[in-house]
Amino acid sequence: MNKVLTALCVLAVSASAAVDQCKPIGWATRSGRTSTEFNVTGGGNATPITVTTFADLQKYAKDSSPRVIYIDGTLGDGWSGTTGSRLNITASNKTIIGLKPGTLLKAPIHITSKASNIIVRNIVIQGPGSNADQAWDNLTIEGESKNIWIDHCEFWDGQDGNADVVKGSDNVTFTWCIFGYKKKSTHNLSNLIGSSDNEPVSEGKLNVTYMFNWWKAANQRKPRCRYGNVHVVNNLLTGDASITNGTDVLGVSAGHMCKVRTERNVFINEANPIYTGNANGTGVNEVIDNIFTNCSGNTKGTGTSFTPPYEYTSFMLKASEVEAAVKANAGATLKSPMECDANYVEPEPPTPDKQYQAEKGTITGGVSESSNGGYHGDGYVNFDKGGDVVVKVKVDTAGQYKFDIDFANGSSEARSLAISAGLDTSTTSFKTTGGWTVWETSEVLINLAVGENAVKFATVDGNDGPNIDQFDVTLVKAAEVKPDTSKDTTDNPPVSIFTKTMQVTAPSVCRVSIFDTKGSLVRRLNVEFAKIGDVAWMTRGLPAGLYVMRVKTVGVDRSKFIAVK
Numbered sequence: 257m258n259k260v261l262t263a264l265c266v267l268a269v270s271a272s273a274a275v276d277q278c279k280p281i282g283w284a285t286r287s288g289r290t291s292t293e294f295n296v297t298g299g300g301n302a303t304p305i306t307v308t309t310f311a312d313l314q315k316y317a318k319d320s321s322p323r324v325i326y327i328d329g330t331l332g333d334g335w336s337g338t339t340g341s342r343l344n345i346t347a348s349n350k351t352i353i354g355l356k357p358g359t360l361l362k363a364p365i366h367i368t369s370k371a372s373n374i375i376v377r378n379i380v381i382q383g384p385g386s387n388a389d390q391a392w393d394n395l396t397i398e399g400e401s402k403n404i405w406i407d408h409c410e411f412w413d414g415q416d417g418n419a420d421v422v423k424g425s426d427n428v429t430f431t432w433c434i435f436g437y438k439k440k441s442t443h444n445l446s447n448l449i450g451s452s453d454n455e456p457v458s459e460g461k462l463n464v465t466y467m468f469n470w471w472k473a474a475n476q477r478k479p480r481c482r483y484g485n486v487h488v489v490n491n492l493l494t495g496d497a498s499i500t501n502g503t504d505v506l507g508v509s510a511g512h513m514c515k516v517r518t519e520r521n522v523f524i525n526e527a528n529p530i531y532t533g534n535a536n537g538t539g540v541n542e543v544i545d546n547i548f549t550n551c552s553g554n555t556k557g558t559g560t561s562f563t564p565p566y567e568y569t570s571f572m573l574k575a576s577e578v579e580a581a582v583k584a585n586a587g588a589t590l591k592s593p594m595e596c597d598a599n600y601v602e603p604e605p606p607t608p609d610k611q612y613q614a615e616k617g618t619i620t621g622g623v624s625e626s627s628n629g630g631y632h633g634d635g636y637v638n639f640d641k642g643g644d645v646v647v648k649v650k651v652d653t654a655g656q657y658k659f660d661i662d663f664a665n666g667s668s669e670a671r672s673l674a675i676s677a678g679l680d681t682s683t684t685s686f687k688t689t690g691g692w693t694v695w696e697t698s699e700v701l702i703n704l705a706v707g708e709n710a711v712k713f714a715t716v717d718g719n720d721g722p723n724i725d726q727f728d729v730t731l732v733k734a735a736e737v738k739p740d741t742s743k744d745t746t747d748n749p750p751v752s753i754f755t756k757t758m759q760v761t762a763p764s765v766c767r768v769s770i771f772d773t774k775g776s777l778v779r780r781l782n783v784e785f786a787k788i789g790d791v792a793w794m795t796r797g798l799p800a801g802l803y804v805m806r807v808k809t810v811g812v813d814r815s816k817f818i819a820v821k
């Protein structure tokens with residue numbers, strides 16, 4: 257029976273959602289300009305290396321071994337013109353990921369020397385500001401490099417440009433990135449594809465996909481291309497007169513021998529969103545179902561471009577949904593390396609009731625207070641000496657949970673709390689935070705039973721405690737359970753069998769978890785396999801946008817993008 261169930265679950269998920277979140281999309285997934293698939297894995301299953309110095313980052317990015325590299329902290333010494341720190345990726349099979357949101361790299365990235373199978377994610381590169389000199393771009397892909405995926409990155413104030421693909425490189429995808437300028441200049445030129453009309457090495461190459469990206473206050477090159485087949489789909493382009501005023505503002509531009517498919521994008525406050533002045537009689541820009549708001553200049557396309565040889569329509573958003581989705585998710589916003597990235601194993605995601613407000617509990621010897629700012633919800637708990645608060649926490653899996661507790665301690669010394677659920681108690685010291693409006697987070701591990709738990713936070717030995725606010729509850733390790741066969745001895749037990757401390761899900765259901773694109777759980781369901789293809793039912797009530805659906809059952813663990821319309 258399990259083999260049949262596995263096949264049905266896989267088929268149902270494949271029919272309802274199109275793209276595995278473990279893989280890139282677009283041109284990066286193809287070989288040349290063909291429909292032949294290329295599996296972009298970066299460093300693949302290599303053991304991750306966490307680097308804390310720029311020298312180590314450069315060493316592993318250039319060596320001959322497949323590498324998965326996590327950047328921990330701000331690395332690089334900065335640059336100007338063509339002098340300073342620059343990360344050269346000259347070898348293939350590399351994954352480079354910022355370990356935390358907003359990971360800042362004070363060095364531009366240079367991918368060259370025919371490097372291939374490269375993944376770069378979750379990194380911010382802040383350039384020194386643009387100029388008309390031939391300075392370094394924030395990102396340059398050249399030297400016939402190929403099959404490259406740039407995801408959830410930010411490129412600001414590049415000197416010559418923000419992110420260029422030139423000189424025979426091919427099969428590149430940018431997803432969920434920001435290309436922007438904060439400093440006013442006449443040379444705020446963002447994304448160039450092909451550096452010259454006389455670049456024979458690029459003929460038939462420079463195939464690039466831009467999907468779910470955000471161009472902010474760039475003067476030109478959003479993108480500007482030569483030679484390639486360029487797919488610009490589901491992106492947001494916004495102008496800012498305080499930065500672009502007094503300069504020529506040009507949008508998507510198809511130049512020499514370049515074909516662009518500009519599809520379901522949103523242009524806001526943009527001059528010349530579709531620029532045809534670089535076409536040179538050979539450039540084509542097919543414009544399909546875009547939204548132009550408060551734009552001046554041309555919005556019309558020219559000619560017929562190309563049909564992408566990869567699947568994207570099943571998760572492509574309507575143009576009306578693009579602005580909200582991109583603003584919510586673009587940039588280096590990932591909380592950690594994502595589940596599929598090169599053997600990174602995260603704890604089981606939080607249960608649906610992961611966030612709790614301490615002040616909503618039953619307070620004895622203390623008050624719910626809101627006079628000190630910076631809290632979540634309606635307030636926080638201010639304990640009296642000897643006080644406590646009891647909060648009901650409901651989970652659907654028995655096991656060990658991590659409590660991330662937001663606290664403030666403006667006193668001159670650490671204060672402790674005993675945190676208990678059932679027979680499990682952990683006494684934790686909360687350090688001073690330097691003020692009662694300064695909130696930090698402390699982690700505590702507590703074992704919880706399935707269902708509702710009365711979690712008690714109590715001061716210790718009659719002393720005072722810190723102020724506590726919101727706390728998040730995350731499953732770290734599920735308890736080992738055995739089916740209660742005394743309740744059902746048939747070969748086909750009911751969907752759920754409940755005992756005092758556990759829940760066992762029978763093999764006739766799939767576990768469905770739905771996450772937003774930042775990895776936060778938004779819904780979890782136990783779904784009969786016959787209903788697994790009914791995405792509309794499982795996502796009813798969710799805001800429109802892009803989500804990740806994960807289906808788990810015996811022998812199956814699959815994740816897919818789904819679009820909620």
